[in-house]
Amino acid sequence: MTDKLKPLREQIDAIDAQILDLLNRRALIAQEVGHVKAETQAPVFRPEREAQVLRGVAERNPGPMGNREVQTIFREIMSSCRSLEKRVTVAYLGPAGTFSEQAVYQQFGSAVEGLPCASIDEVFRSAEAGTADFGVVPIENSSEGAVNRTLDMMLQTSLIISGEVAIAVHHSLMTKSGNMDGVTSICAHSQALAQCQVWLNQHYPHIARHAVASNAEAARLASEDGTVAAIASELAGAQYKLGVVKGHIQDDPHNRTRFAVVGTLQTAPSGKDQTSLVLAVPNKAGAVYQLLAPLAKHGVSMTRFESRPARMGSWEYYFYVDVEGHVHNPAVAQALGELQGNAAFFKVLGSYPVSL
Ligand SMILES: O=C(O)C(=O)C[C@]1(C(=O)O)C=C[C@@H](O)C=C1
CATH class of the missing domain: 3.40.190.10 (Periplasmic binding protein-like II)
Known part of the structure; x- marks a missing residue:
């Protein structure tokens, strides 16, 4: 080793010792959080808190490390702290090596139990039956549009959307x-x-x-x-x-897929959230326009509008709508209340933090 390298490595060793100490101090507190949650039967995985921590480190990051790199490290720190409280099991569309598996690690970090499933339906069944705490399902791709099976299942399931993950898809x-x-x-x-x-x-x-x-x-x-x-x-x-x-043979270089984290957890507001809904209206002129009017009235932005033919019943289409904000936000709550009054079918799929 050269003389110049030695003192620098000694500094790194000293900093590593501090990092290790801090990490374990953090882990001990997370264990205490785990005990408090166990007493009150509160959920272990808190997507809104994790989103706030990740946004916070990016805002405070002085560099030279990039925000993405810092967030990756903190995601892993929270993942291992969380696993000291409880190791969360997450079902996904397998086998191992799929983009769905990648989405699981992007959301939950690596201290998670992945449960590969043979189909999107099975992912829903595993989370509904409690075999898994959550499921991760693809919801839309930036070049191919909606993943119809997921949209259909969202209509039938008792599960809600607790979070979302967007990943770059390179083929x-x-x-x-x-x-x-x-x-x-x-x-x-x-x-x-x-x-x-x-x-x-x-x-x-x-x-x-x-x-x-x-x-x-x-x-x-x-x-x-x-x-x-x-x-x-x-x-x-x-x-x-x-x-x-x-490599990189996808036609759209910015190809991305959005995944929904489905479960029974109603995620609390994080400060930057969105709400997903499914709606239907009777088939008459101006019905869709009238349906959505309360959003504009209460200043709630719509970020996604997708229609899907209804295969049964008296309505022609189901509309999958994402709006900015959480259902606990008064403007969103008022807009949705009025919207429900105009709709022949109305289901809130969940409010959750906007993906990073
Ligand atoms: O704040 C909590 O509720 C925790 O359990 C701690 C912690 C963390 O490590 O920061 C871990 C898991 C939760 O999903 C959120 C945050």
């Missing part, structure tokens, strides 16, 4: 060999095939495409068969020891 084309020699089919989830179709049409128009249950399943198939190429995350590719033929 890679991967094979066992790392090249396309002898490849006769490209496999991926139908959403991933759709998100890469322009690129695929340009580069491999003559190779057959097959939709499979998940991108991780495609990676598994490619790991067993040299004639198969998979489109998946590099994380999934690494799990199956695939070589990358080409």
Whole structure:
């Protein structure tokens, strides 16, 4: 070791000792919080508090560390403190290596028990039955739009949305060999095939495409068969020891997927929240316009409006609406009260912190 390096490393060692001490002091307090919560049967996972802590560290961060990096560290700190109170189990659309699994870690950190499920329906069932404390389900993609199965399930379920996570979705084309020699089919989830179709049409128009249950399943198939190429995350590719033929092949470089954290927890206001609802109106002229009028009247902004055909009953469409603010906010509460009066069907799916 050079003479210059030695004193610097000694400083780092001293700071690490302080960090370790502080981390454990924090963990002891979290354990106390856990005892208080156990006495009052209060929920352990508090998305509003975690969102406030993460926003707070970004606001106070003097640098040179970036906000994102600092938030990643604090998310992990809270995850391990939380796991001293209780290890939360979260169901997601498996297998391991999917973007859904990535969303679980992004929201809960790594001290969490992931429960991979075979379908979106099973994620809901696990959280409804209490096998999992929460479920994480994809709700919409920035290029492909709504995930219809999730929207349909939100209508039927007794669960509510307790939080949301948005992740950047980058797809890679991967094979066992790392090249396309002898490849006769490209496999991926139908959403991933759709998100890469322009690129695929340009580069491999003559190779057959097959939709499979998940991108991780495609990676598994490619790991067993040299004639198969998979489109998946590099994380999934690494799990199956695939070589990358080409990374970032999604047509939209800013491709993102939003996931909902579903459970029984009614999340308290965090200071920057949104509320999701489902509505329906009788099929008559001007009904939708009239339905939404209370939002404008009370100054509540609508951030999302999605329609979905109703397959039964007397209404034509269900409208999935997100508005800014929490249901405990008086303006939101008043607007929703009036909106409910205009609607033939009305369900609040939940109020939760806006994702980072
Ligand atoms: O403040 C709490 O309620 C805690 O349990 C502490 C803590 C944390 O580590 O900061 C841990 C888990 C909760 O989800 C929120 C925050």
